[in-house]
Amino acid sequence: MSENFFESTLKKETGENDNILRPKTFEEFPGQDQVKERLSIFVEAAKMRDEALGHFILSGPPGLGKTTLAYIVANERGKGIKTSSGPVLEKPGDLAGLLTSLSDGDILFIDEIHRLPIAIEEYLYSAMEDFFIDIMIDQGVGARSVRLNIPKFTLVGATTRLGLCSAPLRSRCQHVHRLEYYSDEELGRIVKRSSDLINCEMDEKASHEVAGRSRGTPRIANNLLHWVRDYAQVKADGFVTWDLANKALNMLNIDSNGLDEMDKKILNTIAYNFDCGPVGIKNIAVSVGEEVGTLEDVYEPFLIQEGYLVRTQTGRVISQKTKNMLGINSNSSDEQDLPNL
Numbered sequence: 235m236s237e238n239f240f241e242s243t244l245k246k247e248t249g250e251n252d253n254i255l256r257p258k259t260f261e262e263f264p265g266q267d268q269v270k271e272r273l274s275i276f277v278e279a280a281k282m283r284d285e286a287l288g289h290f291i292l293s294g295p296p297g298l299g300k301t302t303l304a305y306i307v308a309n310e311r312g313k314g315i316k317t318s319s320g321p322v323l324e325k326p327g328d329l330a331g332l333l334t335s336l337s338d339g340d341i342l343f344i345d346e347i348h349r350l351p352i353a354i355e356e357y358l359y360s361a362m363e364d365f366f367i368d369i370m371i372d373q374g375v376g377a378r379s380v381r382l383n384i385p386k387f388t389l390v391g392a393t394t395r396l397g398l399c400s401a402p403l404r405s406r407c408q409h410v411h412r413l414e415y416y417s418d419e420e421l422g423r424i425v426k427r428s429s430d431l432i433n434c435e436m437d438e439k440a441s442h443e444v445a446g447r448s449r450g451t452p453r454i455a456n457n458l459l460h461w462v463r464d465y466a467q468v469k470a471d472g473f474v475t476w477d478l479a480n481k482a483l484n485m486l487n488i489d490s491n492g493l494d495e496m497d498k499k500i501l502n503t504i505a506y507n508f509d510c511g512p513v514g515i516k517n518i519a520v521s522v523g524e525e526v527g528t529l530e531d532v533y534e535p536f537l538i539q540e541g542y543l544v545r546t547q548t549g550r551v552i553s554q555k556t557k558n559m560l561g562i563n564s565n566s567s568d569e570q571d572l573p574n575l
């Protein structure tokens with residue numbers, strides 16, 4: 235397995251099994267209790283008034299369930315859902331096509347909404363507020379504007395970077411819901427549910443091991459579960475014991491804290507190449523050979539949340555917890571001699 239296991243696993247869906255594993259109701263969705271409660275009240279109220287839900291944004295790191303929650307809201311409201319993503323919508327016509335294909339009350343889910351081109355975003359404003367868009371037809375002297383009325387839809391935007399969503403877009407949304415990393419206990423429930431759905435037998439200790447190494451992220455938990463199942467099938471009789479899960483996960487170079495090779499590379503780089511920081515994200519990206527955006531979206535949030543990394547005004551620094559883990563004595567003048575992770 236490559237050192238970028240988490241990155242690749244976060245960027246794409248697992249494949250055919252993924253839809254089976256996607257919860258379809260709030261009830262089936264462990265974790266994110268506050269967000270779920272707020273959304274279920276929101277849905278219930280819209281149902282009682284027989285209205286479209288107000289527009290809202292789901293923000294948080296990749297793989298935490300933003301898309302899944304949008305589908306659940308549509309399902310619980312009894313309406314349809316169409317999906318697209320910010321970078322895919324290039325021309326106003328793309329957006330017009332999507333909007334006119336909706337029915338009253340449907341959800342339009344736009345992933346990576348912070349990457350919508352500004353011209354498209356401006357079209358979206360009148361659609362969100364007054365349910366029409368003015369489209370320009372032809373160019374030059376023959377150019378004219380045509381008004382298209384569109385159904386009363388609900389925009390659900392998903393973003394990993396709330397800070398990059400424009401103020402006009404945010405102000406047109408009724409709520410912003412922030413998804414947090416899952417606890418090991420919640421991930422344990424997700425692993426149990428998924429293993430039942432894919433007919434993978436495992437003992438409780440094994441499912442806790444998978445949960446504990448999943449960086450608080452259901453998508454990773456599901457992908458690790460598939461790997462552990464493959465391993466147990468090839469190396470044993472298919473039943474996943476703790477020992478087999480442990481061996482399978484060690485093969486992916488994921489440690490017991492859920493840190494993978496890239497996490498360790500980032501922490502080591504700051505510690506040994508940049509004197510524990512502060513160091514700018516661009517320098518880290520060049521040193522570890524990764525894109526700035528991936529570091530910011532995928533790696534940093536978890537490292538910060540778990541207290542390994544601190545973001546300061548002058549750059550990133552490693553925390554005391556990381557120094558302890560690396561065996562770096564804060565007072566030592568010769569840190570280069572100390573062991574790497």
Ligand SMILES: Nc1ncnc2c1ncn2[C@@H]1O[C@H](COP(=O)(O)OP(=O)(O)OP(=O)(O)O)[C@@H](O)[C@H]1O
Binds near residue numbers: 255262
């Ligand atoms: N609370 C949950 N319970 C069970 N499975 C979940 C939960 N949240 C997410 N998943 C699973 O994890 C996978 C990833 O979830 P989802 O696609 O909704 O994440 P996302 O936040 O939209 O990610 P991205 O930002 O990359 O688009 C889903 O296929 C689903 O099976």
